[in-house]
Every structure is written in C-alpha cells, then in structure tokens.
Amino acid sequence: MAQFGKLAVIGLGLIGSSIFHAARRGQLASDLSGFDSNDDVRLRARALGFASVIEDDLIGCVTDADLVILCSPVGSYKQIAQEIAPHLKPGTILSDVGSVKGAVIRDVAPFVPAGVHLIPAHPIAGTEFSGPEAGFATLFDGRWAILTPPPGADAAAVGRLRAFWQGLGSQVDVMDSSHHDLVLAITSHLPHLIAYNIVGTAHDLEAVTEGEVIKYSASGFRDFTRIAASDPTMWRDIFLNNRDAVLEVLGRFNEDLSVLQRAVREGNGDLLFNMFTRTRAIRRAIVEIGQDSAAPNFGRDKR
Amino acid sequence: MAQFGKLAVIGLGLIGSSIFHAARRGQLASDLSGFDSNDDVRLRARALGFASVIEDDLIGCVTDADLVILCSPVGSYKQIAQEIAPHLKPGTILSDVGSVKGAVIRDVAPFVPAGVHLIPAHPIAGTEFSGPEAGFATLFDGRWAILTPPPGADAAAVGRLRAFWQGLGSQVDVMDSSHHDLVLAITSHLPHLIAYNIVGTAHDLEAVTEGEVIKYSASGFRDFTRIAASDPTMWRDIFLNNRDAVLEVLGRFNEDLSVLQRAVREGNGDLLFNMFTRTRAIRRAIVEIGQDSAAPNFGRDKR
Numbered sequence: 005m006a007q008f009g010k011l012a013v014i015g016l017g018l019i020g021s022s023i024f025h026a027a028r029r030g031q032l033a034s035d036l037s038g039f040d041s042n043d044d045v046r047l048r049a050r051a052l053g054f055a056s057v058i059e060d061d062l063i064g065c066v067t068d069a070d071l072v073i074l075c076s077p078v079g080s081y082k083q084i085a086q087e088i089a090p091h092l093k094p095g096t097i098l099s100d101v102g103s104v105k106g107a108v109i110r111d112v113a114p115f116v117p118a119g120v121h122l123i124p125a126h127p128i129a130g131t132e133f134s135g136p137e138a139g140f141a142t143l144f145d146g147r148w149a150i151l152t153p154p155p156g157a158d159a160a161a162v163g164r165l166r167a168f169w170q171g172l173g174s175q176v177d178v179m180d181s182s183h184h185d186l187v188l189a190i191t192s193h194l195p196h197l198i199a200y201n202i203v204g205t206a207h208d209l210e211a212v213t214e215g216e217v218i219k220y221s222a223s224g225f226r227d228f229t230r231i232a233a234s235d236p237t238m239w240r241d242i243f244l245n246n247r248d249a250v251l252e253v254l255g256r257f258n259e260d261l262s263v264l265q266r267a268v269r270e271g272n273g274d275l276l277f278n279m280f281t282r283t284r285a286i287r288r289a290i291v292e293i294g295q296d297s298a299a300p301n302f303g304r305d306k307r
Numbered sequence: 308m309a310q311f312g313k314l315a316v317i318g319l320g321l322i323g324s325s326i327f328h329a330a331r332r333g334q335l336a337s338d339l340s341g342f343d344s345n346d347d348v349r350l351r352a353r354a355l356g357f358a359s360v361i362e363d364d365l366i367g368c369v370t371d372a373d374l375v376i377l378c379s380p381v382g383s384y385k386q387i388a389q390e391i392a393p394h395l396k397p398g399t400i401l402s403d404v405g406s407v408k409g410a411v412i413r414d415v416a417p418f419v420p421a422g423v424h425l426i427p428a429h430p431i432a433g434t435e436f437s438g439p440e441a442g443f444a445t446l447f448d449g450r451w452a453i454l455t456p457p458p459g460a461d462a463a464a465v466g467r468l469r470a471f472w473q474g475l476g477s478q479v480d481v482m483d484s485s486h487h488d489l490v491l492a493i494t495s496h497l498p499h500l501i502a503y504n505i506v507g508t509a510h511d512l513e514a515v516t517e518g519e520v521i522k523y524s525a526s527g528f529r530d531f532t533r534i535a536a537s538d539p540t541m542w543r544d545i546f547l548n549n550r551d552a553v554l555e556v557l558g559r560f561n562e563d564l565s566v567l568q569r570a571v572r573e574g575n576g577d578l579l580f581n582m583f584t585r586t587r588a589i590r591r592a593i594v595e596i597g598q599d600s601a602a603p604n605f606g607r608d609k610r
Contacts (some may be wrong), residue, residue, distance in 0.1 A: 132601030
C-alpha cells in the first residue's frame, strides 16, 4: 500500500536519485516523477530508470503530486518555489533535503499557497559522490533525518512525512530550524570548511610537492580529502545560507586552535595530552550507536 | 633466507607488533625479540605469540641483535638510546618508526657507538587503534616507508634497511630528516591537530549537546573522530618534537582559513566555489595511486 500517490523529486543527484531507489524499495509512492534542470542529467536519469518518468519541464513534474521534494542546491529553491507554487494542489506536502533549514523557510514559505504544507527536511546521509549514478537504495538506512516544520505546521502532514522517511530507512527527529542550523554547523558545515581549507593549504605549500602530499596521504590527510571532494555548488550554497551559525562555530574553533597552537609553541605536553585523551570517548560513542564503522581505518586495510 | 639474524623491537604497540607479524610472514629475521616497558603489555604480547621471545629487560632484548627498531613514543628515545648503546654490537642497524625524524637524530645520535648504523625510518601506515592486539601482518602493504639516513650514513646499511621494509610490504623513499618533518607536518601532524581540535570544540559547545553531535555525526564530523582517536602519548610527543614545522604549516592553514572566513562573512560565492572545486583533483589522485579506497564513504555503506 503506497503512502503517497505521486512523488515529485526536483534535482536528480545523489540524494534525489537515492530517494527514488529507496521509495521504490519501500513501495512508498505509486508514481515516481523526476525533473532536473540539466539536460544531460535528465537523459542519464532516464537511462538509469529509477523513476516512473523523468519530465522535461518542472511544472509537469509537480502537477498532481502529493509529495514534492526539492533536491537541488539550496540556492535554487527560491526560483523553483516561485515557479511551482501556483501548480501545487491543496493537501500537497512540499519538502526538501537541504543542509540548511532557516534559509529554506525564508526563501520558500512566502510562495506556498494556502492548503499546501511546507515541511523542510534534512537526511543526515550522503557520500562524496555526485550525480544520478551515485544514488542507491540503502543510503538512508539507519541514518537520521531531521524535520523542521515551521510553527503552526499541520501535525498530520508532519506525521505523513515522518512515516515516509522511516519508509526510506531513516530514524526521524523533529526540531526547529535555527537549532538544526547550529547543530549542523558544528557536525557538518565546519568539518567541510576545515577539510576544504587544509586540502587547499597543502596544495599551496611551495616546499612540499603535490606528489608528496598524495603519496604520503595515508598518514592522516586522506581522511580529509574524502569530504573535501563533495559537490562544490551544494557546499557554496550551504555556506551562503548558514552564515551566522558557521561564523559562530568557526569563532569557537579558532579560539580552541589558538590554545593548542600556544601549547605546541610552549611545549606544554600536559595540555596536549589532556586534549588528545578526551576526544576518544566521542569516537567510541559514535561507533557504539552505529553511526560509524568499528573497523580500523574504516575497514580500508584488509586484516 | 632471513635478511637478518636477530630482530629486536622495543615498544609493542600497533606498529611494533605489526612489524613482527609482517617480518614473520616475510621470513625477514631468524630470531624475533621484543620488549615493552609496560608489564601488562609484555604479558599480552607473550600470549599473542607474535615474537620468538618477549624479554623482561631492555638489555636482553637488544643483546646480539642485528637490527634494533624503536617503536615506543618519540619522547622515550633519548633514555632508551642511552641505556642500550653500550650493548649494541658493531654492524648493528639502529632504527625506529617515529613520525618525526630530526628529533630522533638529535636525541639518539650522540649515544650511538662507532660501527653501529643509525638509520631512522618512518612507515606511513597505521590505524586509530593502539596496543599489541592492534597489530596485523598486512599493515604496511602498499604503503610508503621513508628512511632518513644522517649525512655520511653507510650505504650498504641503508640498502639492507630498505630491503627489510620492502620485505614488510612497503614502498621505500629516502629523504633528509628536515624535509620529512615538513612533509609530515602537512600530511599528518596538522590534520591530527585539526581533528583533535574540532572534536574538542564540538565537545565544549553549550548550545549543542554531545548526544546531538554523536547522533548526527554522519554528516561529516565522524571522519574527523577517527584520527582524533589515535594514541595520546604518541601524538603529544610528535607535537613536542616537530614544533617548528607544525607552527609553520599551522600559520599557513590559519591564513587560508581567514580568507574562507571572510568569504563566508561577505557572501563571496565565487571564491567559495573555486576553493571547493580545486580540492577534488587531489582526492582523485590519492585514490588513483591506491593510497585510499574509491568506495563511497570509505565503503561504510553497503550498496
């Protein structure tokens, strides 16, 4: 028994294509309709066959849809919302998968017609790969999805969207958008900014060749390059749309780094040892609740 | 045909125990003798059985050895060198596996008797796990080992140590110790410092609970926690002994981060996009030369 009639997904990259794969696996909608603004992506998505139909126009994709999910970069939402809003039928749930949530409500809510339920969402799942070929049905299994319904949102609609994400394999939490944006600033946005930055620093050092950085990357550097290989457009839009929270946690990070820097300069071994000890407990907890692999090196080296 | 008679390994953690496993696999020495200053580690190492003998005293371990490898934290080298030096026979190669190399020559060379060959080494391999149980025979396979012979080192001895590391499964490079220390500062020491720091920052944020950081860690944070779970004593000693190179690359990192911080503050999307684009090529190169997995998420999610 499908939970929804027509599911419309706009943006057919890693997340959009994975939603189709997982929705099909869970029989969560009877009709799977996709659209992407990129001609080549539409062709490839059609060949991959994960949707019932890949539409050539945006309006056709959302017409008669019961659930519409924006899976394009956050910077594109405003224009898309403006275009599709007049074509959404009453009762439709309009959602998304963006990594920032306050900006989604700011950009999209003004266009949402009465009777349409705006319920932003964010699956905490992904890989460093992009495009319609990157999607797979188990991406959301055991990961968390966060819903950030605006104040006054329809409880039944929130419940239906929660059931949908559970059907995709996720565990679901609900919180307000500003808290989401702060939590993600520290767990996701700052790590990505730091990873992009250190890869850039290594690239620019004159005294160490890029070949050396690459050859000896198994000493720690390679772990940073994985997330620094994520989609540049998506990440540009995240930083443009979560500025305040990112600057807040970056300020904290810089303060803490100054303390470590001074400890290195002064040879303060006790401070370094204490800092390096307390971080192990967090790692252990992440592995214990199944959000990461317990295998050494993420299982990269065969035992 | 064994390359060495007696191999003595001091320090029976991840690297020391892995050397024994791999030396046994490659039949690289006829006699495998181990020592660790920790009583409990010696007991566990004996039970694990990866060495011919685990000695209860340091001198017994190195007596008559043809190759001695220090695998304890770098801060312990000076005292160990002082104690064992009078008991090394002429022709012995004295080496180590520390992540800094200038400090090894500074601390150890003054004690090395004539006829003993000091040839520091550093295998670029490891996992986030510590202790004698963490070792395994394939740890060095396909990874790089860097030898940093001091000026005037005996070429034949360097050649024998090179063959030994190749026998353990490694590819071998030779460079001078100061260049090694700068290369590792950017590829290993800075990434570890940054990872320890960001895990600490997340731990201290009042507005986001530790439970939230752990639950939503799949969004990027978890990749940092792996290397921030490394052995605290070993890492304290690395930062105390590679101060200048670490401060140099940390200065560069901070400069670059200030540029990104300003771009976020000013909403400079073009600068962010360009920074996020050029980092992908380095990731691709690391995967291409086999120093990391091509599987999404390091293969953590099943497809």
